[in-house]
Amino acid sequence: MKSLKKILTAVTLSATLLAAGCSSDSAKTSGSSGSDGDKKETVSFTYWGGDFDKKRMEAIRTEFNKENPDINVKLIQIPSDGYDQKLLTSMAGGSSYDVVQLAEAFNTYAGKGTLEDLTPYMEKDGVSKDDYFSAGMEAYTYDDKVMAMPMRLGAMIMLYNKDLFDKNGIPYPTDQWTWEDFHNAALKITNKQDGVFGVQGVGTWWANYMAYVESFGGSLMTEDHTKFNLDSPESIKGLKFMQDLIYKDKVAPLTSDIPKGVDLWTSGKIGMLVDGPWHILSAIANIKDFKWEVAPIPTGEKFTTPLFSNAFAIPKGSEHKDAAWKVVKFWTGEVGQTILAKEGGEVPPLKSVANSDVYLKVHGDAVNLQALVTSVDGAFVPPITSKWGEINKLADTYLAPIFSENADVEKQLKDMKPQVEKMLTEAQQAK
């Protein structure tokens, strides 16, 4: 009798689980059919992130509803981790969202022809490309068609510890700083005894090494994305500069010099941090013991720095494209961008908003956000192809020995070249 009861419980449980598993899908489709009585069109809209992002998205929606009472925006929050997998499987499963947030995966989607061309919509509504930062627009243009509208921009920047500059009598970095100034400052700041390093931010992450390489006039691949270019003399100069910071001058820590779970920068042990703009808000919240400021990264052959961005696109499978466009236009337009600007973190892609005091003065005089705007203005779009993931893994495999074992730069690049070129050929064929 007892075992029968057990079995029955098991059957009921598994049936419930199955039903629960299916229902999440059906809820989604019924949500977008929408027209039951109230005549509202529902636009499903996916984005990634946490509470911070949720607050922003809901704030913009509130404004949107005031102007568009006939459109119901259903916001679907997906955790950043696994966002791409979730989006891909749901699109492959045939259930399309109406607006999706994209970043590095953009080229994959655009290349497969799964995104709606937004150019006609822009022309119809008089939305001009020129009102946006050019790198932001370029990142989401595929075959001369704008296939997504940028929402948030950022760039590699330099944060510096003012106290360490003062202590060593070094003038603060300016927009005109060169890598030579950077190098000299790093030498002065480094103090082995106190565990203080001049620089942090030398590594195999694409934005890390590209920041130096591009600034020295090199690049990972040629502009048409067909040939490997990291073995050009300019690129090699950049990589060797990085390697020397670690091994010759010993002004940048090895990975093993960084204690696990300790942030050298926030504990005041780093003079200059070359990293992403997310450090600004984190520094405002966490750094109390020393004064710090933001500057663009130094200039080499030219001033440039890697761009970070994300954007909103309309999948071809959407059944509410006109409403979806209204949503995209509003979020990336002045009202949406102003809400973003007031956070004082990432740069609004709309130039007029980014250059207004709403954004630049949001932290008062505490943070020089102009440095971030200048960086975004001069930024380059990372050379993302449909093989981006594989190429990054190759870079990690072949560049890591340079920065962690003092391996010979030319030799690593010689081994890396055929592997990357194979990927580039495959990416071309996939087009």
Add this chain to the structure above:
Amino acid sequence: MAKTKQVFSSISKHEKRNFWIYISPWIIGFLAFTAIPFFSSLALSFMQWDIITPPKWVGFENYKELMDDKIYFWNALRNTIFYALVGVPLSVTLGLLLSILLSKEIKGINVFRIIFYLPAVFGGVAVLMLWSYLLYPGTGNGDAGLINAALGWFGIEGPGWSQSEFWSKPAVILVGLWGVGGSMMIWLPALAGVPKELHEAAEIDGASRWRKFWSVTFPLITPAIFFQVTMGIIGSFQIFMEPKIMPGNQKAWTDSLMVNLFDNAFTFYKMGYASAIAWVLFIMIMVLTVINLVVSKRWVYYESN
């Protein structure tokens, strides 16, 4: 008579239906999560599929690419074989030694058994994260990982663990060995199954402890050893969490076949290629298990023969 037959058949019909109802959770689960994926992956291994566009038949292309992939596939295979060759003998020997100690009938032995079994209960990512802190190399001036710091008290300079090419693989194995107490579930009953009178007889004949182990205990627990070795080999070929959560400073040092498979499937969306890796892995494990079974006839002793 005819009536009883009818009743009987109607009961059996009723029971038949019940049988299918009761077994359906398992059947549905088996079909949905084992059988269908199993055969789909075989088909996919001959295709190119990026999830968005429809799969394309490519024949043996994926397998050919696999054989040519010196930097990831062959490297991962070498690492995986290292985990099996070094990890399996270590975990079987240590598990047996530990279980022999824990099989002694002394006061409070259950407390020790619980302590050594606990790691098998706490598993997963959280524990591996803790281990990566414990095994952190550090520079020695106060920021070393706990293990190297402890070694430092005895004047031993700890190795670089994940930061060193030589030590990153042993670190992965070491973390696995932490849970070796879990195998006592197999060892303790096997050891308890060795008849006392055989030991007594050997003692009367003047056998040493060592001799008693090799000539009495060992032959009688060979089935358990065989089981542990087989499961150990299968497990170490499928090793994933340890190298994924606490990789070496250069991932190539620690990547296993499963990590390689995961990257291809869920980072690069090469489902066909990843399926081909899965099938190569499956065939390798299959062959090793068959070899194991054949060889076992020479050294595994079953009381029934």
